[in-house]
Amino acid sequence: EHEEDVIAESVSTIEPTKHTEIQFLLLRLGEDMGFDVWVARNDRGKEFKGMQFADHFKNLRAKLPSQFDEATNRTIELIDVLWLKTNAIVAAFEVESTTSIYSGLLRMSDLIAMQPNLNIPLFIVAPEERRDKVKNEINRPTFTRLSPPMVKVCRYISFLTLEKRLAEVAPYVRYLKADFLNELAEDCAAG
Secondary structure, eight states: OOOHHHHHHHHHHHOOHHHHHHHHHHEEEEEEEETTEOOOOOGGTTTTTTTHHHOOOOOOOOSSSSSSOOOHHHHTTTTSEEEEEEEEEEEEEOSSSSSOHHHEEEEEEHHHHOOOTTTOOOEEEOOOGHHHHHHHHTTTHHTTTTSSHHHHHEEEHHHHHEEEEHHHHHHGGGGGGHHHHHHHHOOOOOO
């Protein structure tokens, strides 16, 4: 065997990334709350605890509702996690652990620009140490000039807060409503 092959093999068997773990937690939370869930098209093959997302979740949608035009669907299908109730998107999440926060915000921004009347709570989920970066990015002029401004519809949830609160609510998660997210999320207004 070549040394590169051995390295590649060992890399593929390491623990899943924090991004994948947080996606898993959001998918599980959504499903446990009674929603159908969606994982980004390019993440469908990811594994967590030795199984692909599709094997973990019985309510993982294979395709999105068709009420949007093709351009909107191309944007939506790349959002990290969606919660759905029938054909309505209940919440959208971008997980930003190491990648540029900007890429996730651009997807959210595209969604707002293409569907300005869509009233979906948007969340950037990122580590504590990225809180200020998330808030600064959301308050950039390119996002504040949207209608509605990104800061009015997009909130921040820290990994730590998400994990801590999920542990606390585990016994009664199936009774929660999507508004539960408001307890976890922080406003991103500059100030």
